[in-house]
Amino acid sequence: MSDHTHDIKKEIKVYLLVFGALAVGTVITVALSYAHFPLPLAISVALLVATIKASLVACYFMHLISERKLIYVVLIIAGIAILGLPLSLVYNYHDVLEGTVYVP
């Protein structure tokens, strides 16, 4: 068996482990939703588990863990754009123009 085939077989084991982790993560997310935590805690936990699952997919299935620097640069630019939008909303949320009249 060539080294190349051996490497791929090792990778397949990692894929199956990641699949197990994703399935467990899904079960945990659903189970916790039935625990009826206060909303801020529920949002934090659900998004934390989702972020871990998404990172596993990106790092191992999409091979980002061993990708070239240029791909990281492309993703960092996209990341800044998607974080910038909600953060700018938070910053300006209470910034209401003077004299604004609300229609009931």
Added chain:
Amino acid sequence: MEGIPYTVERHPETGVFNAKLGVWLFLASEVMLFGALFSTYILLRVGALEWPHGSSILNVPIGTFNTMVLITSSVTVVMAWASLKMKNLNKYKLFMGLTILLALTFLVVKAFEYGAKFEHHNFPSKSTFLAIYFTLTGLHGLHVLGGIVVNSYFWGPGARMWQTDPERFTNRIEVAGLYWHFVDLVWIFLFPVLYLL
């Protein structure tokens, strides 16, 4: 006329073959598209006087089932690529075929979910929650459909390239797989945000 350069070997400037850089640039634009829609969701939810719990409107067991379906399809598509790396076209066909079947299962389940909502007159115009639910899941569903078209091509007529240029075909499957993983990744966030919170 020369063919497209760097379809197999890595470009000296970028360190990756051209299609890979192309798909990552496309995925970066997709990240921004879905990111903007998630921001819209956050703004609408924060600004609403009241917001329904997702499970009071949507079916959590069905959503969980569909999440497992997409996660499984992510494994099968990466196994399809790994099969080509091991020079096994039959296994590739099996795993890519499974990926397509799982994607179709996801869409059929989603169609039943939509049908049940419409039956109860739960249209996008009924509430802000339903409007953002149909927008986000509808756009995601279109991406699933796009993935089915591309993967079906590579399962069927596109697989002929394996005979003439196997390395290039393997790279094509890697690129198609990257797109498919992204579709899974978006659902990983959509499911808890819409169904569980």
